[in-house]
Amino acid sequence: MGNPESRLSRFPIPGHALGARVGHWFTGLLLLYCLFLIQTLLSPYGPDLVLLVLLTIAMRESRFAAALLGFLAGLCLDLASPHSAGANIVVYAGFAYVVALVRGFLNPSPWHTLIFISLGLLLRYAVLSIVRALPPGSFGSSPLTSVTVAAGLTLLLALPAEAVISRTLYRRWKSS
């Protein structure tokens, strides 16, 4: 994960580089899993934390790594709602792959973050509504209310969350 040359130069002994890589992957997976649990607890009105993490990772990692993490994140969410199993996998893996694919053509900018998040949310709710798996509203409210609240919170948290996750995983405050 990350720029292999810059990372390897910090580790003259080859084993250390492998250990650092494994540790980095483990941290990323652990962060993804914890945020998945929090997102499930806060559902249906909570922000899409998994999407925020995937965006940060996809802006830095390879297409395969991004797609793999998207697949695992989508799988966890599908296990929480098995009647729509597969939908979240398609959404998150596809989203992460596309972001990793196009990021090379863009200069890093907060607007790109917001646009990507908006497109990711649109894709997710479109696919979920097609398979009729939109999260139901609570306390008598309609699914549209919960979707609007969740999407609003996700966009609100997009930039600060990207900074924090970037710092946690890559020790940098923004994407380079």
Add this chain to the structure above:
Amino acid sequence: MGTWPDRAAWLLLLLGLALLLLPQPLRFRLTAPLQTWVLAPLRALTLLGRNVARLNAENQRLSRIAAELAVENARLLAVTEMSTPAPSSPLELVRSPVINRDLATQKQYLIVSRGSRHGVRFGAPVLVAEGIVGRTVSAGEHQSLVQTILNPDSRVAVANTRSRLLALARGGKGPELVLDYVPTQLTSPQDTDFRIGDTLVTAGLGDVFPRDLGVGTVTGTEEKPAALFKSVRARPFADIARLDQVFILRVPDSVGSSLEDGWLDNLRPAEVAMPEE
């Protein structure tokens, strides 16, 4: 898109699509084993939450039972001494959560969220399973003010269970009671003294507390030479500083007709008065 990472990424996407297109029963069968492991922390949290709620409810139920048993125990003790038959007790305890305390000491006054609407009256005894807490000095519709026994203005007639000596307990400076009018050894017979470790119960004098409800335990005595009375300190059984709920004894309106065993005799309306000195 010809490199192996891209093909692998597309393969993952196709896997997801294939899972989505599978019939639902097959989807459930495939995901069920993974579901147990992935969702285990969430299930544990939910179970923990339910257990905490269940234990809280059980705790409240047992606290109420303990307080009722304490009251019934006191009543039966009095009945045993009088050698009269023990009819069933219609007394009711009103569980009252503590919602506020006095800011200065946190121990002298409590506000509880039960009032006249729940049958609480002015001057009602307030207690917990361990012992008495105080009495209500004001009762609104939904809330009541409780003056605890640690309040310097509070006065409770107590009796030593060992020597049957009587004294008047009031709130002291700290978290202890001070007993007044305790005669010194010079003026009282032997073995009728207060000793450290003696248990104090309500004497059943006055019009607030019935007899034999737990008050506290003697923690120290201070004898002044040539004095008629000495100072006795006691620690209340009830941990007033940490109470989050109390029980208010709802005494029936017609005390005399409801109970024949004499335990609440001191709570009847006064018919005679002490002669003025």
